Amino acid sequence: MLNKFLDYISTVPNQFFAVSSAERSLAEKGFLRLYESEPFSLEVGGRYYIKRNNSSLIAFTVGKNILAEGFRIIASHTDSPSIVIKPDSEISSEGCIKLNTECYGGLILSTWFDRPLSIAGRVIYKEDDKIKERLIDLGSPVLTIPSLAIHLDREINNGHKIDKQKELLPIIALAGNDKDEKFDLTDILSSEFSIDKKDILDYELSLYDTEKPCFLGLNKEFISSRSIDDLSMVYTSLKAFEESDFSSTSVLALVDNEEIGSRTAQGADGSFISAVLERIALAFSDKREYYFSSLARSLMVSADVAHAVHPNYPDKSDITSRVYMGKGIVIKYSAPKKYGTDGISSSVFTDICRSSDIKYQKFTNNSNIPGGSTIGSMTSAALGIPVIDMGIPVLAMHSVRELCAASDITDSYKFFKSFYSYRLSREI
Secondary structure: HHHHOOOOOOOOOOOHHHHHHHHHHHHOOOOOEOOOOOOOOOOOOOEEEEEOOEEEEEEEOOOHHHHHHHHEEEEEOOOEEEEEEEEEEEEEEOEEEEEEEEOOOOOOHHHHOOOEEEEEEEEEEEEEEEEEEEEEEEOOOOOOOOOOOOHHHHOHHHHHOOOHHHHHHOOEEEEEOOOOOOOOOOHHHHHHHOOHHHHHHEEEEEEEEEOOOOEEEEOOEEEEEEEHHHHHHHHHHHHHHHHHOOOEEEEEEOOHHHHHHHOOOOOOOOOOOHHHHHHHHOOOOOOHHHHHHOOOOEEEEOOOOOOOOOOOOOOOOOOOOOOOOOOEEEEEEOOOOOOOHHHHHHHHHHHHHHHHHOOOOEOOEOOOOOOOOOOOHHHHHHHHEEEEEOOOEOOOOOOEEEEEEEHHHHHHHHHHHHOOOOOOOOOO
16 A cells, blocks of 8 residues: 555645546546536435535445434545745746745745755636636656855854745746747646647646655655645545445545635535535435434544654653654644544544554644644534544654655554444444
8 A cells, every 4th residue: 555655646746636636546436426516316325526626526425324324524635735836927037037936835945945846736728618627747847946055145054034935936947048038837838738828828836846755764664755744644535435335425525725724615614515415415305404414423534644743852742642653543632622523533533443453642732832723623613523633643744745654654544444434332
């Protein structure tokens, strides 16, 4: 599984590719695509998926009795912190062509300097009087963001505040000698797709590190890669979902925009998840009461990575609830409810791990450091169901390149498989 995970993550530069990859895999396994603009026609035992914005996807299987068992949901996010190319981004400056950009999510900015970078995303164009889109991944290194030499900033190692508008503009080419010759990014897009430049309407493009993910450590015990947050959870939950027994109504939600708060049409704080669940229930009963009764028997996992104790900064972690790479998956607690875990959901998590012989750890933030949040609390509030907020421990979270233990990837997959087959002995 681990080699396949590395192969997967090397081909998924951003959220659009994450959804495209998941769609191909599901279609190969017989899942049928549904469209939000059309009525749902579902059958017990059926396998389906639906997309929104081509950056979020929900797949599900219809169990024999939704009302009796509810939904079993695993949700993770397809996006990662990145640098996005602005419209009309081309700038000619001091003999070089650079692109105007802005930051998406909470990046560790310094990690983006002096790396081979490429461009990926989607291009929107007009063809045969229809608006269409295609994914684009230039693949090869075409940009870099060079650091300023230490000779020109002797204090750079004593703390340097990065000016995002000035310093995060990647170089893509040398400027031509002809002052009338203007570099245009759409020329590259047009050439890549053999589309007339005038037919290109817009694009959504971001930068990514082209260095391949790899095993690391004396015993190859680590994985070093971009976007471990949260493609590790996307991949392992997708594989577990595809291989589950489908006896219950199992749901896989891969949603966009978590890194910027999820308040979008395709984000977890939008209508996508609740709308799909309600339409599943209403496909078998015209009474909305059926939907709410199903929710009352449902359970959800919010799958997102957690902060491992950093060996160089151990004081940043909690004094007792400390989690370590290679010691098992993590359930996350938060008194201010940055995470959705409560007593009921944590008990289910523990029961699953113990019964399936899965290593697990318990995480809380240092009380002086609030930490990040996940989609757990917002989905729990919107749906009114218990949520297990869990993930794997990582270092360098939100760096251009993150680090995790290989064994934790495997353990997360085992947990997801066990979760989909878990049967509750009481109503929750």
